[in-house]
Amino acid sequence: MAGKEKEKKSKSDSQNKSESIYINRELSWLAFNLRVLQEAADPSVPLLERLNFLSIYQSNLEEFYRVRIGILTHRVMLTPDKRDTVSGMLPETQINEVLHVTREQQILMGSIWKAIREELRANKVDVLDFRKISKVDELMSKKLFGDIRRMLDPRIISLDQPLPFLWDGESNVIAFLRRGTEQKICIIPLHRIPAYMSFEIDGCQKIVLTAQLVRHFLPLLLKKENITQSAIVEVTRNADVFLADAVNNADENLREKVSAMLTKRRREMPVRVRLYGKLTDPARAVLIKKLRVPENRVFVQNVPFDLSFRSCIGGPVSFRYEERRPARDIGLKKGEYFSYIEKNDLLLSAPFQSMLPFVDIIYEAADDPEVLSIKITLYRMSGSSKVAAALAYAADRGKDVLCLLELRARFDEQNNIDYSEMLEDAGCRVIYGLPDFKVHSKLCVITRQHDGNISYITQVGTGNYNEVTGEQYTDLSLITSREDVGRDGETAFAALISGELPPEAKSLWIAPCSFKSRVIEMLDHEIAKGENGRVAIKVNSLNNVDIMEKLIECSQAGVKVELFIRGICCLRPGVPGMTENITVQSVVGRWLEHSRIYSFGAGEEQRIFIGSGDLLNRNLERRVEAFIEAVTPDTREQLCRVLDALREDREKSRRMLPDGSYVRDPEGEGTSSQEALYRYFSSLRVSAEEPGSETADSNERGFFNWLKKLFAQ
Numbered sequence: 006m007a008g009k010e011k012e013k014k015s016k017s018d019s020q021n022k023s024e025s026i027y028i029n030r031e032l033s034w035l036a037f038n039l040r041v042l043q044e045a046a047d048p049s050v051p052l053l054e055r056l057n058f059l060s061i062y063q064s065n066l067e068e069f070y071r072v073r074i075g076i077l078t079h080r081v082m083l084t085p086d087k088r089d090t091v092s093g094m095l096p097e098t099q100i101n102e103v104l105h106v107t108r109e110q111q112i113l114m115g116s117i118w119k120a121i122r123e124e125l126r127a128n129k130v131d132v133l134d135f136r137k138i139s140k141v142d143e144l145m146s147k148k149l150f151g152d153i154r155r156m157l158d159p160r161i162i163s164l165d166q167p168l169p170f171l172w173d174g175e176s177n178v179i180a181f182l183r184r185g186t187e188q189k190i191c192i193i194p195l196h197r198i199p200a201y202m203s204f205e206i207d208g209c210q211k212i213v214l215t216a217q218l219v220r221h222f223l224p225l226l227l228k229k230e231n232i233t234q235s236a237i238v239e240v241t242r243n244a245d246v247f248l249a250d251a252v253n254n255a256d257e258n259l260r261e262k263v264s265a266m267l268t269k270r271r272r273e274m275p276v277r278v279r280l281y282g283k284l285t286d287p288a289r290a291v292l293i294k295k296l297r298v299p300e301n302r303v304f305v306q307n308v309p310f311d312l313s314f315r316s317c318i319g320g321p322v323s324f325r326y327e328e329r330r331p332a333r334d335i336g337l338k339k340g341e342y343f344s345y346i347e348k349n350d351l352l353l354s355a356p357f358q359s360m361l362p363f364v365d366i367i368y369e370a371a372d373d374p375e376v377l378s379i380k381i382t383l384y385r386m387s388g389s390s391k392v393a394a395a396l397a398y399a400a401d402r403g404k405d406v407l408c409l410l411e412l413r414a415r416f417d418e419q420n421n422i423d424y425s426e427m428l429e430d431a432g433c434r435v436i437y438g439l440p441d442f443k444v445h446s447k448l449c450v451i452t453r454q455h456d457g458n459i460s461y462i463t464q465v466g467t468g469n470y471n472e473v474t475g476e477q478y479t480d481l482s483l484i485t486s487r488e489d490v491g492r493d494g495e496t497a498f499a500a501l502i503s504g505e506l507p508p509e510a511k512s513l514w515i516a517p518c519s520f521k522s523r524v525i526e527m528l529d530h531e532i533a534k535g536e537n538g539r540v541a542i543k544v545n546s547l548n549n550v551d552i553m554e555k556l557i558e559c560s561q562a563g564v565k566v567e568l569f570i571r572g573i574c575c576l577r578p579g580v581p582g583m584t585e586n587i588t589v590q591s592v593v594g595r596w597l598e599h600s601r602i603y604s605f606g607a608g609e610e611q612r613i614f615i616g617s618g619d620l621l622n623r624n625l626e627r628r629v630e631a632f633i634e635a636v637t638p639d640t641r642e643q644l645c646r647v648l649d650a651l652r653e654d655r656e657k658s659r660r661m662l663p664d665g666s667y668v669r670d671p672e673g674e675g676t677s678s679q680e681a682l683y684r685y686f687s688s689l690r691v692s693a694e695e696p697g698s699e700t701a702d703s704n705e706r707g708f709f710n711w712l713k714k715l716f717a718q
Contacts, residue, residue, distance in 0.1 A: 397431035461491020538564030
């Protein structure tokens with residue numbers, strides 16, 4: 006009896022703790038997306054950038070519903086009574102809370118769109134509103150409708166017939182028709198026509214959203230029909246598709262199975278329906294029944310689903326951020342990197358510095374007769390990847406090039422399938438991820454042999470080998486010739502080639518075997534220092550209970566804990582007796598904060614690491630991640646500059662309060678951390694003649710020489 010009472014009390018204490026100290030993961034993510042939406046309302050942000058933030062907010066929310074609500078929907082069906090380990094909430098409760106918060110945010114989204122639209126109109130950019138349109142605009146729009154009319158394929162069905170399939174993420178115009186006493190439905194898919202068109206009248210640019218154009222001119226398209234009402238509809242489908250028994254390195258049909266999974270994903274059950282334009286309750290009921298979606302999953306909004314027309318707007322320079330190009334000249338050119346890295350570690354910081362120097366290193370490896378092999382993990386690559394081209398060139402030059410390509414990088418599967426075929430055709434060896442673990446690490450090992458001695462150049466990064474995101478995300482990349490790091494990297498690849506998890510290593514932290522344990526070990530070390538302990542962690546997300554429990558211990562021991570977390574943070578700071586020594590800051594700005602930094606201690610005792618993983622359960626337990634320590638004075642100094650800039654940010658940083666809400670710092674103005682870091686890193690140069698020195702020389706001769714050689718290849 007006593008044992009049962011003790012167990013009951015333990016569960017009660019745990020539940021109370023969850024309610025007082027932890028935040029549900031999904032609600033925390035929605036709070037992050039709200040910060041994105043708030044950037045769209047910030048008058049200090051240029052007009053078209055505000056429109057872009059509004060578009061990002063919608064895109065983020067669409068992916069969230071496809072993935073997270075997709076997962077929760079499956080849990081409601083399979084394990085409805087299983088509570089979330091952090092917040093204690095049931096799956097259905099989480100979904101209902103998400104739906105409630107989403108509807109609240111929609112109100113703000115609508116008011117922001119109205120303000121942006123009015124400001125655009127004041128600047129002679131008019132996004133046409135067909136509810137109140139001038140005769141001239143009507144005539145021009147009618148001509149545009151005539152241009153696309155042949156591309157439209159109306160599909161009319163009776164109410165007792167199934168609805169034509171509505172593809173995930175594609176807009177359709179739906180019209181309800183009456184033929185005497187009979188009702189019919191017309192669906193017009195819009196996937197074959199552009200999302201927008203434009204024309205100019207008297208110096209004013211007119212933007213025509215084609216979904217609204219088609220809806221407006223339905224009487225011309227359906228001349229014989231009596232149209233009673235219409236709307237634009239878009240379905241968001243569940244992307245939580247299982248790939249059971251498909252991932253096996255020995256399976257030659259893996260690519261085909263992933264391709265089949267992608268086809269299945271597009272046909273999965275709806276998790277959300279969006280409507281532009283109101284339907285009567287009976288019409289809504291018909292649509293809901295045919296789509297087999299709950300009423301509370303239907304959202305009516307006054308914001309266009311597709312805001313990509315931003316790209317066609319000209320306007321003054323004040324409409325956009327001031328140009329900030331990544332610095333491509335770091336003082337080295339191809340042929341100089343290896344000799345420099347043999348004596349110095351090199352840190353690159355995107356998007357302030359270009360990732361092209363890393364591409365240059367691959368080309369230098371390809372042309373170096375001492376290089377035996379290049380091994381690299383690939384997760385997401387750009388559509389026209391310079392990294393892939395460099396790897397193909399190296400294979401053509403006779404190097405042993407191994408590419409571990411993770412086919413299960415969500416929403417990049419098809420791109421990775423295409424690259425796997427291209428790299429194989431180029432002569433690279435291509436292997437895939439492990440059956441139960443995604444390989445998410447950003448790791449590259451170049452092996453060289455000189456006079457019978459083996460040496461390595463190893464790169465560990467926080468972001469993907471992707472030139473496009475390399476100009477949009479803040480990421481870090483550390484490149485070293487340290488032998489112990491190279492050996493650990495080679496050991497990790499040897500395990501992956503064998504289809505095994507990389508073992509615990511000494512110089513690299515490799516998840517899942519030695520990442521979480523190392524973080525906890527470092528936190529324990531700071532706890533032993535009491536009030537002299539210092540922890541600063543910059544990640545994208547935090548939800549692991551074991552790590553959060555240890556951070557609470559840090560706070561209770563007097564350790565000062567600074568958490569710089571862009572997105573999900575399930576731990577409340579500033580709770581008396583629990584987290585009063587913990588602060589949480591989130592930076593949402595021009596670039597997406599993506600780098601991961603782990604700093605323990607201060608002064609000479611400080612140890613600082615970068616790597617590919619967050620403090621989410623999946624990164625700690627279900628993914629292969631790689632982390633490296635910065636040990637040289639210059640790389641340590643540069644990483645400390647990043648943390649200092651975050652501390653001093655008063656423009657784009659928000660602090661989390663104990664109730665989980667976020668506010669801008671009331672202490673006054675301060676420099677944007679991203680602008681400060683752009684000025685710092687874009688001016689950094691290293692010297693090939695004097696290894697270890699840095700200069701602010703802005704001479705770009707080295708870059709242009711490199712560029713000419715690149716195109717010559």
